Amino acid sequence: MTRLLIVLVLAASVACSDTLPGELPIGGDFTLTDQHGQSFSSTSLRGSVALVFFGYTFCPDACPTTLSKLTAVMQRLGTDAARVRVVYVSVDPKRDIPDVMKAHLAMFDLDAVGLTGTEDQIDLVAKQYGVFHEAEAVDSAAGYLVAHTTSVFGLDANGRVRELLRYSDTVDQMVAKVKRLL
Amino acid sequence: MKRSVWRVVGIASVVLLAGTVPEAAEMALQVSDIRVEDAWIRTPAPSAEVTGGYLTIVNDGNAAVELVAASSPRARTIELHEMIMEGEVMRMRPVKAIAVPARGRTTLKPGGLHLMVFGLPDGLKPGVRIPLTLTFADGRIVEIETAIGNAEAHK
Structure with a gap:
């Protein structure tokens, strides 16, 4: 519930504009494990724009849609894409071990970093970004599904969250927001 | 957009065996009222447990x-789900029926x-065809073929 409140407060604070002049009051550095099983520090993203989002590979619908859109965004950016990194953080670390993240990302023509970790590590990063995530037991062969925030956080070259790319944004809208970060 | 239409097949012969001829004829007419268009299944990631399936049902x-x-001999199980957006939070839920x-x-x-x-x-590679059986509340069954594909081809 606390997390939900955080999300609601965040949503309210950014509801008036996607493009606050300064940084959004969320974010921060973190260390997780990448899809190759190596430790990954967000400080290594400095100097690049980073598009950070949260999802899980057992999600057959929203997460592939976001990945497909970001693939299109990167293609549209052309040579600027070399200055943009895409970072996918799993909110289902129990199922999303590095090998699973690797296989999943291989489906997309996108040079993304896929991050996972312990549940505590994921909870911490989610909290930093005001991301709601909640495993829900459902009457499904999936056992459980994970409700989660779908926004993509646009970080500038200094690691500050400056743009929010929404699930409902078109590729054009996303491209415009990323260009403001470059 | 490339549009594939599959007409209903199969059920009439089953009904012919099970019931009387007039019933079967009536059933066959009803069955053809339902068409399925543009059916596709998102290319699953290697070793992925799940993927999404999409189609348009025309009544x-x-x-x-x-x-x-819904079922397929190639899939272990298929469920009907909906995605709900609550603000920026996405939830998925199984649903009992799709009207x-x-x-x-x-x-x-x-x-x-x-x-x-x-x-x-x-x-499974894009283009591979997967049989799919759709069952409706009134007992009607629609057999179609769907193709493995990606979202970009189905805009």
């Missing part, structure tokens, strides 16, 4: 119909209603 009949089950209004259509598409397809064989 040319005068009564609403409800899709209540198609009389003389209307219902589209299962990314970001909304979809089939959640479990346990397809590994290594």
